[in-house]
Amino acid sequence: MAFPREMRLRVPLREERFAYAVYDALVVDVELQPERVQRTLAVERSTLVVTFAAADWRMLRVAAVSFIEYLGVAVRCVNALPPPADSPADGAGPMNPGRPSEQYVAAR
Template identity: 40%
Template sequence: MLIGLTGTDQRNDGISCAADERISTDSEFHRHDEGPVEVCAFNNRGLGQSSVADNDLEVDFQLEEKALMVHRALAVDKELQPDKVRREIAVSAGKLSVHFEAVEARFLRASYSAFMDVLTLATKTIEEFGQGMVS
């Protein structure tokens, strides 16, 4: 007889189980001499925490104009899998803030890595050629 959540012969979840909640079938796999088997199922996905992977990034450009230029350059680059990854970009006080959310960590890593490549390119381009454009 297997009763407890961890395989003990004693209940360990603090909840009593009525006899009609126990599984009892006449299939070839059921042994009547062993008594009923209680089945316990639980969700082990993080102790109440969200299963959504997320990350925040903040880059300080010192000047609002530089941050806005980078924002405009990156805002047109949409996520390739918007059903799996969401990205929000905002500018405040010369800082570019980016929030990522993904259904799985692997999608978050891929999106974050690709975004960092484009962010680096945009930043280097502004540093190299944007001096006259930023006051």
């Protein structure tokens, strides 16, 4: 079903691995009302891209505000943690091999 209302957020992060870490943390949550709201996440270099589509403006707003709260927590956590010992020397790529973002990397 195509929803008439759409919004896209582009969240720039310091490094690509931070974008993948935030992606991994947030991609597992599903929308509570998928018949009224759809959300897709993607990583483009060091930017997390989130697209919402909804049946009406209210549902679009509710979904976006709720997601932004979780996004803030995820970004603060990623920025507070040191890089993992097994991260690539150049800082590129996902922080957690084998996580959902690995599927995205393989598809690129």
